Amino acid sequence: MAPGRRDDSGAASRHVDQRAKARWFSGILQAGGDISVNVFGWDRRTPAAWADALAAEIAKHWQREYRLRLLGHPLSVRWRPADPELVQPWDSLAALVGTWPGRPDDLEGRWAAAPGELAGEKRLVDVLRRIPTRRLIVLGEPGTGKTILLVRLVLDLLSGAERTAGAPVPFLTSLSSWDPAQQELDDLLEQRLIVDFKGLHRRVAGGVHGRRRRCTLARALLQEHLVLPVLDGLDELPEHLRGMAVNRINEALGAGGRGLVLASRSAELRAALRPPDGIEAEVAGAAGVELLPVPAVEVVEHLRNGAMGPAARARWEEVSARIRTGPTVVPAAAALTTPLMARMADVIYNPRHGELLSSVRRTPAELLDHRFATPDHVRNHLLDAFVPAAYRYLAPEDLRRRLRWLRFLARDLQVRRNVTELDWWRLGDAGPALLPGLLVGGLAAVLGIYGLRIPASAGIGLMAAVGGGLLGRRLFGAGSSMARALGGGLIGGVAGTVVAMLTFGAVQGTGPSLTGALAACITVGSMGGFRAGLLGAFAGGFAAVLTGRPEVTVFAPFVNGLGLGLGAGCAAVLARHAEPARGYHWSLTGLLTGLAAGLTMGLAAGLQAGPGRGLLLAVVTAVLGSVAGGLEAAPADTAALTGPALSLAGDRRTFWATGLAGGLAVGVSTGLGPRFPPGPGSDFSFGLRVGIANAVAVGLAFGFLRAAYGRYTVARAWLALRGDRLPRRLMRFLDEAHQRGVLRQNGARYEFAHQDVQERLARQPADCSEGHKRSRG
Numbered sequence: 001m002a003p004g005r006r007d008d009s010g011a012a013s014r015h016v017d018q019r020a021k022a023r024w025f026s027g028i029l030q031a032g033g034d035i036s037v038n039v040f041g042w043d044r045r046t047p048a049a050w051a052d053a054l055a056a057e058i059a060k061h062w063q064r065e066y067r068l069r070l071l072g073h074p075l076s077v078r079w080r081p082a083d084p085e086l087v088q089p090w091d092s093l094a095a096l097v098g099t100w101p102g103r104p105d106d107l108e109g110r111w112a113a114a115p116g117e118l119a120g121e122k123r124l125v126d127v128l129r130r131i132p133t134r135r136l137i138v139l140g141e142p143g144t145g146k147t148i149l150l151v152r153l154v155l156d157l158l159s160g161a162e163r164t165a166g167a168p169v170p171f172l173t174s175l176s177s178w179d180p181a182q183q184e185l186d187d188l189l190e191q192r193l194i195v196d197f198k199g200l201h202r203r204v205a206g207g208v209h210g211r212r213r214r215c216t217l218a219r220a221l222l223q224e225h226l227v228l229p230v231l232d233g234l235d236e237l238p239e240h241l242r243g244m245a246v247n248r249i250n251e252a253l254g255a256g257g258r259g260l261v262l263a264s265r266s267a268e269l270r271a272a273l274r275p276p277d278g279i280e281a282e283v284a285g286a287a288g289v290e291l292l293p294v295p296a297v298e299v300v301e302h303l304r305n306g307a308m309g310p311a312a313r314a315r316w317e318e319v320s321a322r323i324r325t326g327p328t329v330v331p332a333a334a335a336l337t338t339p340l341m342a343r344m345a346d347v348i349y350n351p352r353h354g355e356l357l358s359s360v361r362r363t364p365a366e367l368l369d370h371r372f373a374t375p376d377h378v379r380n381h382l383l384d385a386f387v388p389a390a391y392r393y394l395a396p397e398d399l400r401r402r403l404r405w406l407r408f409l410a411r412d413l414q415v416r417r418n419v420t421e422l423d424w425w426r427l428g429d430a431g432p433a434l435l436p437g438l439l440v441g442g443l444a445a446v447l448g449i450y451g452l453r454i455p456a457s458a459g460i461g462l463m464a465a466v467g468g469g470l471l472g473r474r475l476f477g478a479g480s481s482m483a484r485a486l487g488g489g490l491i492g493g494v495a496g497t498v499v500a501m502l503t504f505g506a507v508q509g510t511g512p513s514l515t516g517a518l519a520a521c522i523t524v525g526s527m528g529g530f531r532a533g534l535l536g537a538f539a540g541g542f543a544a545v546l547t548g549r550p551e552v553t554v555f556a557p558f559v560n561g562l563g564l565g566l567g568a569g570c571a572a573v574l575a576r577h578a579e580p581a582r583g584y585h586w587s588l589t590g591l592l593t594g595l596a597a598g599l600t601m602g603l604a605a606g607l608q609a610g611p612g613r614g615l616l617l618a619v620v621t622a623v624l625g626s627v628a629g630g631l632e633a634a635p636a637d638t639a640a641l642t643g644p645a646l647s648l649a650g651d652r653r654t655f656w657a658t659g660l661a662g663g664l665a666v667g668v669s670t671g672l673g674p675r676f677p678p679g680p681g682s683d684f685s686f687g688l689r690v691g692i693a694n695a696v697a698v699g700l701a702f703g704f705l706r707a708a709y710g711r712y713t714v715a716r717a718w719l720a721l722r723g724d725r726l727p728r729r730l731m732r733f734l735d736e737a738h739q740r741g742v743l744r745q746n747g748a749r750y751e752f753a754h755q756d757v758q759e760r761l762a763r764q765p766a767d768c769s770e771g772h773k774r775s776r777g
Helices: 003-038 047-070 090-098 115-120 124-129 146-158 185-196 217-223 239-253 266-273 296-306 310-314 317-325 331-335 339-349 364-368 375-390 396-417 424-429 435-451 457-476 482-504 510-527 530-546 556-574 588-609 611-628 644-672 683-706 709-721 730-739 755-763 770-776
Strands: 079-081 135-139 169-174 227-232 260-264 287-291 743-746 749-752
Touching: 047 146, 047 169, 047 217, 047 743, 079 115, 115 287, 124 135, 124 146, 135 146, 135 266, 146 169, 146 227, 146 260, 169 185, 169 743, 185 217, 185 227, 185 239, 239 260, 239 266, 260 266, 296 317, 296 331, 296 339, 317 331, 317 364, 331 375, 339 364, 339 375, 375 396, 375 755, 396 424, 396 730, 396 755, 424 644, 424 709, 424 730, 435 556, 435 683, 435 709, 457 510, 457 530, 457 556, 482 510, 482 530, 482 588, 510 530, 556 683, 611 644, 644 683, 644 709, 644 730, 683 709, 730 743, 730 749, 749 755
Parallel strands: 135 260, 135 287, 169 227, 227 260
Antiparallel strands: 079 287, 743 749
16 A cells, blocks of 8 residues: 555544544533533523523413413404603603613614604504613503403514514513512512523523623523513502512613513502602603503404304394494493403303304393493403303303302412412412321321330430421521521531530430431421521430430330421421422532431441441431432423423422432431340331331421422312312313413413402302302392
8 A cells, every 4th residue: 555545544543533532522521511401400501592492482382372362353452652640751761772881773763753653553562662762561441451462462572573583582470479578570580480481490600791600591581681571460469569569670670771561550550650648650761551442332343253153143233233322321331341341241142163052041132131230230240250151061060169169269369368370389378277287297206106116315306406496497587498407407416416415425325316416407407597407406416315315115106206296297387389399409508418417327327336337327328318408400401381280290290209319318227227225126127117207207398398299289188178179180170271261371370361350259159159149130
């Protein structure tokens, strides 16, 4: 072979080797990136790329929801400029834009010259485009169609003709459950984005705006102004919070060019901005439009055209003729002037696709009945008849049950929570507050009496740890991190044990005393704070040593069962979740706590049974304890929308996974531990009883603390068994109500079709049937 040939072959070989090394190195980097995302929750994709993925998911969701809410063709709604007293002067808007860094001028001549030009637009997206600041207030009376117009605005903004890659994503959410006294607007939006969309909980490595810090992707999108807040329901906030909410909104807008859309009833916004005995306020840089009533003639014509077939349309002839000839004397003419009433009437009087006209028991002519002497009588009649009409395909008994369930949900939202958002994870608080604790604590106590035939100092230490932890919560407040509470508990438990041993001596030995410290550490995990855990575990470790005796009395199992039940029950009662769990991943605090617990457990076993068993327990406890110390998170690759059912499924997986991890960690460690005090019988059966008792109690406690599924399941079962207040398969019922138009969905939350529907259902007695209501008129 020629020399040149050999040289070419060598070069090719070296090139192949370099490419192989490059692939190997790239594989390592990719693996490291996957670990950082799926284990630690970090993500290196840019916020703009996530904004594009988020836009696609939001568009798909609202397209489906728009079809469900609309039912037929849309009713045309007009508007006029908002009262100048409720918005800022028009000339100041362009001046404000001029102060924003990097804000372009009106090069295309889109900006309106005066607010009167906004009334000439047919779509809200065109109105928003003509406002220099892109900040819009949508005002209107109840039922005028504010929410459905906001949905249409979101869809128009996400259409291919409007949105470019990397542009802000409109995010529609309700303010009804917001507490502006405790939470900033961006904190609320971050929380809602994380709950509604998978993946936005992940951490952005390197921070944003050049600041070297990690934050969630949801927060990064907000800080980069890649989210356009579309806020509905300002008027649904309590009156004393509305002015504060406006101030919070202005703080979030800041000095940059951030857009905003805000919807409210006119009177409620006026009271918030112009309080008679308070400080006046304005939404910074905002223009506004006010929705107008729709003429009753147009509404009836809309309903007539939406009917299926000539026979169905003919049923509207009498109503149409009476309204045309005497609109001022027919109460129905004054009632049928909003999209809400049009939708109610459409559901009640018009057949759906594939439905026989004979199945529609009510006729439009009843709107002219003398029973309805005022427009309010007509409105209330339509609101009351709407839900039965949505379920008219059901047998009477099935209809009564669904009405009973809906009335309970409406009263729970209206009376107990005073909100309009139906969050499944908050239904756990609808049952008796102590019921989860009684069930979990009772089961743990029974297992403790059966399995924990050890000195009573263990139970006394657990009870002291609970008491000290509750005192710590009272003094220092309740934190939100179980891992930090466990870390504080480990330090406090060991410290309390050492102090008691140095002061009073260790009657039952150093090994059992350290085991008691670990028990106290786990007990205070429900306290949710480092200082509360520290104080509680210190008290538990100290009390266990102080009362330690090597003998097992006849009352010892009962004392230990009571201590175990009190600890597990306390965890179930204290568990409260502002949002559902999304899964699980490791945390540095949990990892270090597990390793430290393993060393402590190994030291205790080594002092009792020798170094071999101590080493085994150290490894087992460290590995399983690290698993149990993980924090919840959702391993998802895209910003996929999380509906209520998917949100519940993710929370349920977290409940069982973390409960299993915590139960195994404690159950295996205590079951393999040396027997104390030595006694007759099989060491295996003794360890099995101890391990099962601890595994079940700790596993349930961990599950309740990490996920909302535990409290939700207990409350759902209680309400289903006690008076049939809720169905056993609640999520299926809620989805059915959503498909029938009784509920509407926004991310992982449901709402009633309108606040007025919720209020009317909440006022009705639980056993009120449709026929009984009709007989009363």
